Amino acid sequence: MTVGLLIPCYVDQFYPNAAIACLELLEKLGVTVVYPKNQTCCGQPMANSGFEHLTHGCDELFVKNFAEFDYIVAPSGSCVLHIRDHLHDEANPEKAAHISSRIYEFTSFLTDVLKVQSLPAKFPHKVGVHQSCHGQRGLHLSSMSELVAPEFSKPGSLLKMVEGIEIVHLGRTDECCGFGGTFCVVEEAVSSKMGKDRVADHLEHGAEYITGVDMSCLMHMEGILRREGSKVKVLHIAEILNGVR
Structure with missing residues (x-):
């Protein structure tokens, strides 16, 4: 392959x-x-x-x-x-x-x-998982809270294989962060407010790190975290699954 x-x-x-x-x-x-x-x-x-x-x-x-x-x-x-x-x-x-x-x-x-069943990764931190809109609703990487259907999360199933990780439960599990590609440029105020709300949910539930499958969403939230002087960091899920150096 x-x-x-x-x-x-x-x-x-x-x-x-x-x-x-x-x-x-x-x-x-x-x-x-x-x-x-x-x-x-x-x-x-x-x-x-x-x-x-x-x-x-x-x-x-x-x-x-x-x-x-x-x-x-x-x-x-x-x-x-x-x-x-x-x-x-x-x-x-x-x-x-x-x-x-x-x-x-x-x-x-x-x-x-690949149907991965185990990963040799360790990450002893509290992690909030951001479900990006394109991945969730376009690629069906995870279930949608507005549907009456069984819950699932492909990123979540992989993170559960990581030793020591604690996934924090968010108040609004699949809310948009407001990035939206060019949306954050043409609708700056709306995008910023959505991002602040998304970040606040992670902070409220004690996340030390925010992860997800799209670095674009994480980049948007990282900017908000930095402007707010937060110590919370963002990491692409690949870094956690690979074992952060």
Whole structure:
């Protein structure tokens, strides 16, 4: 099995440790991982802003970089959902369709493809888990509180394998943090208030760390934590599952 590793722009630039943890854990689990060095943005910011017709260059390059892999894995639910729903390449429609059907968010790849049953990780801290909207409602990584249905969480099932971790129970388990990609730019005040509310829930329940599958949401909340002078830190879930150095 050969996996192409997709690393989102903001992870590459601001949170490289999340990318490294993702790579290291996949390799520990016996996966052959390749990082295509010519990869760029997947095109999601443009599409979210109403300019999907301008993403053709991104789509064509994405197909060129990732078409030959058995699977594509990314530590980002939002980027994965964008590729699944919006990747188009008129010159190579079969390759685009193959990619769309074989791309996985990191935790779903661990649970659904590798079917991981145990992890050699230890993290003796109180951790709040943020359920990102794209992952939860688009990729179905966890159950939604508004539905009368059995509860489940793919990220949560993996975190339970970590020795010493204490998952804190939040008052509003799947509330949006307000980031929303370009939403935090065009609706700054609303985004900020939503982020403050989301952070307050974690602080109220004693979290020492906030984790999740999307570094973009965590980046948004990290900014709020820093402005409030909080000692609470954010970590991508891959870092915890890999064993934080």
